[in-house]
Amino acid sequence: MMPISYSRSLLFWLTISVHSRLRVPTMTVRTQLRTLFACLILFLAVVVALGNDSSDHSPVDFFRKYLRIRTAHPNPDYSSAISLLSAEARAIGLQSKVLEFVPGKPLLLVTWHGRDPSLPSLLLNSHLDSVPAEPQHWVHPPFAAHKDETGRIFARGAQDDKCIAIQFLEAFRNLKASGFSPLRTIHVSYVPDEEIGGVDGAKKFVGSKEFEEMNVGFALDEGQASVNDEFRVFYADRLPWRLIVKAVGSPAHGSRMFDGMAMENLLETMEVIAKFRKCQFDKVKAGEKPASEVVSVNPVYLKAGTPSPTGFVMNMQPSEAEAGFDLRIPPSEDPDLFKKRISEEWVPSSRNLSYKLFEHGPLRDNRGRPLLTATDETNPWWSVFKQAITDAGGKLAKPEILATTTDARFLRQMGIPTLGFSPMSNTPILLHEHNEYLEETVFMRGIKIYEVVISALSSFGE
């Protein structure tokens, strides 16, 4: 696009030149008409250039616009998000298409065709949805995208992960403007439902014909903020397991002490799990292992008995008691051995206990390997990525396992090397917390980082 100052001066020059030429008395009428016609054409070209002028596009404003779209659960507004992103893709001159594997759960795919479409492509993935926010605990409303006087942009999704969604497109815009043309095709996917397990989003996507045709060779997905000046990068996720334990026993008068009541059975399980949890957490506290390399287990709900706010109707011992746990299993753990621990130590059937385990994702890739992306010379994509961060003036921290879980596991399941990376340095880690924010300078620097990273990865093999 033509810079506005340049287009304006051209317009100014044209006006002067038309004006002076038409006043030359020696010009024939024909020459005058020809000159007028040529000037008219030039004038129209300038008007078009001015109309297309991108210099009034503000990446920060665009980011804030996206943050104002309520894509938080339980009712994410996916269609508004997709309208905004696809309109932007169109403005940049890129194709996009909407895939809907499950009604009401659309996925947007933006594609920048490479010069050699036969080469495996690059995929940049981000999710459209966010976790809910409790506005009463926020200093600024979570969907207003308020920017304070220091440049902090407050919104649910500011870090997780609407920043990268916009940075991908802004990097494309800048690369296009610089005349860059990728060797490999680059895809950006905006997927629904990551925060609730990705079953109707990334999981369906990687199993689709459309995905197969994309021939993805390497992918980047979301990462997490870093509190120092190094960027964090993730080569694996912990597996998200959910455990529901149910205890049963005889109901009884609240005054009676007897063996085998439902609450006692459940509490015993809670104690065993608490002991295991302490053991894992102690390793973290002692600095033996990072938090993402131990098994975490946390109770997330309890259900038993009938609450009585007045304190009067509290003389019944319940016949059923239930607890739910969030478990995260690092790739170093043997899942089968761990399942044995659950069935034999945590929830022995001898104590009138039963359980359900939800695994929420693959344990191994399509060739039976653990879901890890190599971060050494065996993975050439890693070397290109690492070098690009250095070239962009950034520092990279030692690669880590992500303590939480992302859609990257579905990509790794397909055997696609995938790194988790969100360029946010010197930023507190605020995903899923109150007052999630991102500083505009950090956001803007991220665009520059992606420009270098995307151009390097999409040129790999040149």
Ligand SMILES: CSCC[C@H](NC=O)C(=O)O
């Ligand atoms: C069951 S998969 C859940 C995925 C979710 N992702 C981000 O927070 C998480 O809890 O880590």
Ligand SMILES: [Zn+2]
């Ligand atoms: Zn996320």
Ligand SMILES: [Zn+2]
């Ligand atoms: Zn999240």
